[in-house]
Amino acid sequence: MAPxxxxxxxxxxxxFLRKKFAVLQLxxxxxxxxxxxxxxxxxxxxxxxxxxxxxxDVPRELLRQLREEGHQxxxxxxxxxxxxREQYRGSPITPVFDILTRDRLVVVLGDPGSGKTCxxxxxxxxxxxxxxxxxxxxxxxxxxxxxxxxxxxxxxSGCTAYGxxxxxxxxxxxx
Numbered sequence: 001m002a003p004x005x006x007x008x009x010x011x012x013x014x015x016f017l018r019k020k021f022a023v024l025q026l027x028x029x030x031x032x033x034x035x036x037x038x039x040x041x042x043x044x045x046x047x048x049x050x051x052x053x054x055x056x057d058v059p060r061e062l063l064r065q066l067r068e069e070g071h072q073x074x075x076x077x078x079x080x081x082x083x084x085r086e087q088y089r090g091s092p093i094t095p096v097f098d099i100l101t102r103d104r105l106v107v108v109l110g111d112p113g114s115g116k117t118c119x120x121x122x123x124x125x126x127x128x129x130x131x132x133x134x135x136x137x138x139x140x141x142x143x144x145x146x147x148x149x150x151x152x153x154x155x156x157s158g159c160t161a162y163g164x165x166x167x168x169x170x171x172x173x174x175x
Contacts, residue, residue: 010135014128017138021121044122047115049108051099052091055084 024038096119100106110116124136144154 013135014131017124017128017136020138021125024118040118040121040125044118045115047096047119048093049096049099050088050091050093052088053109054088055081 022039022041024040024043096108100123108116108119124138127133127136139154144151147154
C-alpha cells in the first residue's frame with residue numbers, strides 16, 4: 001500500500017535547500033572573495049562542544065536594572081556561580097555530531113563566527129542528500145525580522161511553493 005501523498009513537494013524543497021546552502025557566501029567576509037564559490041561539503045570541519053552552558057558574567061548595572069524592573073528578584077549567589085563555572089570547565093568536550101545523534105532537542109550556543117550557522121547548513125544538506133530523518137524547516141531570522149509578519153505567516157510564505165501548510169491550532173504551534 002502506497003503512503004498517502006501529503007501534497008508537499010519534498011523533492012522541490014530538497015532541491016531548494018541544496019541550492020541555498022551548497023555554496024558558502026564569502027562576500028560577507030571580504031569584498032574580494034565575492035566571486036569565489038566554495039562548496040560547504042569541501043571545507044566543513046565538525047566542531048566539538050561542551051554539554052553544559054557557560055556561566056556568563058552580567059554587569060552589575062544590568063543586574064541592578066533587572067531587579068528594579070522586577071525581572072530578577074534574587075541576589076546573585078557567588079558561591080553557586082563558582083560551582084556552575086567549575087561544572088562547565090570540568091564537563092567533557094564531545095564531538096557535536098555525537099551530541100546531536102544522542103539528544104533530540106539541543107541548543108547550540110557560541111561566539112560569532114564559531115560555526116553555528118555552518119553546522120546547521122551542513123545538517124540541512126546532509127538531510128537533503130540522504131533523505132532520512134525529520135524534514136528540516138529553515139527559518140532565517142534575519143529575513144523574518146525584516147518581514148514584520150507573524151511567525152506562522154512567515155514560515156508558510158516560504159514553504160507554500162512546496163505545498164507545506166501548518167495544521168493544528170495556533171496555541172499548539174506556540175504562536
